[in-house]
Amino acid sequence: MTSKPKPRQTRxxxxxxxxxxxxxxxxxxxxxxxxxxxxxxxxGLATVYRALQSLAESGEVDAVVTDSGETLYRRCExxxxxxxxxxxxxxxxxxxxxxxxxxxxxxxxAATHGYSSIDHTVEITGLCGECAKATN
Amino acid sequence: MTSKPKPRQTRxxxxxxxxxxxxxxxxxxxxxxxxxxxxxxxxGLATVYRALQSLAESGEVDAVVTDSGETLYRRCExxxxxxxxxxxxxxxxxxxxxxxxxxxxxxxxAATHGYSSIDHTVEITGLCGECAKATN
DNA sequence: TTATCTGCAAACATTTTGCAGCGAG
DNA sequence: CTCGCTGCAAAATGTTTGCAGATAA
Numbered sequence: 575m576t577s578k579p580k581p582r583q584t585r586x587x588x589x590x591x592x593x594x595x596x597x598x599x600x601x602x603x604x605x606x607x608x609x610x611x612x613x614x615x616x617x618g619l620a621t622v623y624r625a626l627q628s629l630a631e632s633g634e635v636d637a638v639v640t641d642s643g644e645t646l647y648r649r650c651e652x653x654x655x656x657x658x659x660x661x662x663x664x665x666x667x668x669x670x671x672x673x674x675x676x677x678x679x680x681x682x683x684a685a686t687h688g689y690s691s692i693d694h695t696v697e698i699t700g701l702c703g704e705c706a707k708a709t710n
Numbered sequence: 711m712t713s714k715p716k717p718r719q720t721r722x723x724x725x726x727x728x729x730x731x732x733x734x735x736x737x738x739x740x741x742x743x744x745x746x747x748x749x750x751x752x753x754g755l756a757t758v759y760r761a762l763q764s765l766a767e768s769g770e771v772d773a774v775v776t777d778s779g780e781t782l783y784r785r786c787e788x789x790x791x792x793x794x795x796x797x798x799x800x801x802x803x804x805x806x807x808x809x810x811x812x813x814x815x816x817x818x819x820a821a822t823h824g825y826s827s828i829d830h831t832v833e834i835t836g837l838c839g840e841c842a843k844a845t846n
Numbered sequence: 847t848t849a850t851c852t853g854c855a856a857a858c859a860t861t862t863t864g865c866a867g868c869g870a871g
Numbered sequence: 872c873t874c875g876c877t878g879c880a881a882a883a884t885g886t887t888t889g890c891a892g893a894t895a896a
Contacts, residue, residue: 581875581876582869582870582871582874582875582876583870583871584869584870584875584876584877586876586877587876602860603860603861604859604860604861616878617877617878618877618878618879619861619878619879620861620862620863620877620878620879620880621876621877621878623860623861623862624862624876624877625876627861627862637777639775639776639777639778639779640775641773641775642775642859643775643779643780643781643859643860643885643886644779644859644860644861645779645860645861660819660820660823660825662825669823671819671823680834683796683807683834684796684834684836687796687805687807687838688838688839689796689836689837689838689839690836690837690839691836691837692834692835692836693834693835693836694832694833694834694835695831695832695833695835696830696831696832696833697830697831697832698816698819698820698828698829698830698831699828699829699830699831700820700825700826700827700828700829701825701826701827702823702824702825703824703825703826715849715850717850717851718849718850718851718894718895718896719895719896720850720851720852720894720895722851722852723851738885739885739886740885740886752853753852753853754852754853754854755853755854755886756852756853756854756855756886756887756888757851757852757853759885759886759887760851760852760887761851763886763887778884778885779860779861779884779885780884780885780886781885781886
């Protein structure tokens with residue numbers, strides 16, 4: 575059985591985790607890299623990509639893909655309040671929304687099918703008022 | 711006000727629309743391009759991208775972005791059934807699920823915030839029964 | 847006629863990978 | 872000591888764009 579080796583604790587990895595812990599929102603790998611650079615960290619971009627990728631794989635961070643194809647990451651707050659966004663696919667504006675009972679519903683539904691350790695992604699996109707006007 | 715000129719009816723566009731009409735599933739621009747090439751069409755890849763892009767903008771086709779960042783298109787069957795999946799993140803198994811009232815709820819919520827042309831992605835992942843047992 | 851569409855290739859943006867050296871365990 | 876991690880730059884991927892010529896209206 576090929577088991578994955580567990581990541582080593584390195585300065586870079588610690589800094590990345592720290593950055594993730596500080597800001598709880600979704601940011602692209604490049605944005606996280608920028609954040610680190612501004613904190614006088616010297617992590618390389620590729621390292622950030624590799625770290626986020628591995629963290630996402632092990633479930634320590636959440637990853638979503640935007641309409642433009644960028645992958646965004648944020649720290650995963652297992653079981654924490656978990657809110658979703660309503661995002662304008664044109665101008666990128668986003669507002670937090672509440673999805674009542676969704677968590678409970680999803681967990682129950684999954685259980686019905688024999689699934690456990692449920693996680694979910696709910697992405698709602700549309701055109702905000704202004705962009706709707708601008709579009710014709 | 712800059713109004714967009716309406717697309718001309720060209721051979722290429724017709725072929726693309728025809729291909730979209732034939733297969734109702736989501737495919738990437740490159741895949742649609744392949745399909746056309748196999749039907750001895752000579753449309754260029756860029757043309758396919760441009761056509762799909764314009765069709766998506768005018769709401770004639772649906773576009774979604776995959777986890778790997780590819781954009782997939784399919785003909786838009788306005789008001790068609792739209793189902794979601796419950797997927798096992800370990801073995802990849804997936805089952806279709808029904809999310810009652812979600813569509814309506816999402817549309818209404820979005821409207822509350824002034825959003826229109828709503829689309830959404832609901833991804834529910836977990837461990838299926840077998841994988842849960844196998845996991846240690 | 848004229849503005850849009852097309853095809854090609856070059857440009858782009860994001861992410862991945864090869865490789866040599868560093869460093870955690 | 873070993874093997875994974877890092878940084879750099881080069882490669883890969885998917886998509887967009889510039890341009891000159893073809894073509895719908």
